[in-house]
Amino acid sequence: MLLVIDVGNTNITLGVFEELNLKANFRLHTNTARTSDEYGLVLCDLLKAKNIRLEDITSVTIASVVPKIMHSLVSGIIKYLNITPLIIGIGTKTGIKVVTANPKEIGADRVVDAVAAYEIYGGPVLVIDFGTAITYDLITADGSFIAGVTSPGLRISADALWNQTAKLPEIEIAKPDSILAKDTVTSMQAGLIYGCIGQTEYIVKRMLHESKIENCRVVATGGLGKIIAESTNVIQVYDPHLTLKGLKIISEKNKGIK
Template sequence: MLLAVDVGNTNITLGIFDGETLLGTFRMMTKIARTSDEYGIFLRQLLLARGIEPECVEDVIISSVVPNMMHSFKNGIIKYLNTNPIIVGAGTKTGIKIATANPREVGADRIVDLVAAYETYGGPVIVIDFGTATTYDLVLEDGSFVAGITSPGIRICANALWSDTAALPEVEIKKPNSILAKDTISSMQAGLVYGYIGQTEYIIRKIKEETGRDDIKVVATGGLGKIIADATEEIQFYDPALTMNGLRIIYEKCKTSKKK
């Protein structure tokens, strides 16, 4: 079995694969500092809770945008799962050509999503990841990653709204039935969600305009992405397992490369 791990700024998402089948996913918070022993024991407990013996995990692959926790996390995996994980980074075989100004600045999570979208849906494709930040990345039909846009995530916008305004409450992020809000809570929800739908549609259209391409597919992923994807025809696919499948595909490419 393969354990795929995406270390994000807010959560660590883990997926366990048996071949190409994703058996289950787990989440743990990123911002809680842990020792290698705590990480290792917690990972074993998560697997056992899903009825998976930790000894069945043969390999681990990780993408991370939080470098300061990787030493403890990697060592926890080595000690408690008895495997040395593959860390996605510079030099990792992905099949994506980085054609941006500074390839080393591109986060591993973005590359992983691009790999999954390109392999699954083909290019040209825009990949939108609605995470802590929202990213819009374009990969062409030859596998070249040529442009990326980064904006504050919808939850960051929401936190700023109620943290910096004393009279406004914390609200659930959901799409109200109408933009014509008649109370404080629905007015905040309308501004957040409809405003984000508008941003998303404008950026997609602007990418198509500046590239002169109307044939670009659009794939969305990320926790709050379904709310936006369901509300606009500009997004053709919502794929919650995109990152996990990207890690699995990269793992398979790495294994194939080693055999040659």
Template sequence: MIFVIDVGNTTMTMGVFDKDEIKAKFRLTTQINRTSDEYGLYLADLLTLKGISIDDIETVVISSVVPRVMYSLVSGIKKYIGITPLILGVGAKTGIKIPIPNPKEVGADRVADAVGAYEIYGGPVLVADFGTANKYDLITEDGSLIAAVTCPGLKMSANAMWSGTAKLPEVEIALPDTILAKDTVTSMQAGLVFGCIGQTEYIIKRMLKEAGLDKCTVVATGGLGRIIANNTDVIDIYDPNLLLKGLKFIADKNRVK
């Protein structure tokens, strides 16, 4: 089995693959001050609770955008699972080309998304990942990641709005019935969600236009991707496990044991 871990700014998303099937999926909050023993015990217990034997884990692959977590996380995996994980970065085989001046600047999560989208849906493909930040990545027919756009995510925008104002309350991120809001809560929800939908539509259309692409599969992913994908015509597919699938493909390509 292959154990894949994505370390995001807010949460760690994890999955266990048995061949091409996801047998288990779970999340942890990303905590910088956890020790290696804490991480190791958490992961070992979660695997056991999901009915996964540690002895069946053959490969561990990690993508991370939070470097300060990595020492404790990797040490915990070594001690409690007994495997040295593959860290997605320079030297890892991905099958994706990154023809930009500094490929190291591209986050590991974006690379994993690109691999998953390209392997499953082919190219050209545009990935819209809705997480802490909204990320839009364009992969060409030959598997080159040629463009990336980054914007504040829904939660980041919401936090900025209610923490930076005196009277605006903290609200649930939800799609209101109408954009013609008549109270404070729904006006904030309308601005956040419809604003993100508008951002998504404009950015995707502009990226495809400037790239000269008439046909391109657009795949949405990320925790808040469903609410956006269900309310716009510019997104073709919502795949909540795209990044985890990308990490699984990377494990296959590197044949890590």
């Protein structure tokens, strides 16, 4: 079995693949203070909770945008699973050509999403990840990553709204029935959700217009992406496990490469 790990700024998402089947998936809060033993024990407990034997995990692949935790996480995997993981980075075979001004600046998570969207749904494809930041990445028909847009995620915007104002409360991030809000909570929810829908529609249309790319599929992922994907016709596919699938694809491409 393959264990894949996506280390994000807010959460760590894990998946276990048995052949093509995503057998289990988990989500942890990203904690830079954990030791290698803590990460190792947490991984063991999660796997055992899904009746997955540690000895059945034969390989591990990681994409990370949080360098601070990597030493402890990798050490924990080596110590408790006896596996040296593949870490997505410069030199990893992906099948995607990053042709931006500085390819090294493109986060591993964005490359993984691009690989998954391109391999599964074909190109050209615009992939949107509604994570801590919202990223919009454009991949051409020949698999070239040509442009990316980054904006604050819904949680960042929400945190700023209630932390930088004296009277606005902390609220649930949810879509209200109408944009015509009648109270403070639904007013904030409307601003966050409908504002994000409007941003998404504008950025997608502008990227496709300026790139002159036609017949481009738009694929979304990320925890809060479902709310937005269900509320606009510019997104054709919402795939909650896109990043995990991308990690599996890259793992397969790099089998036997050291």
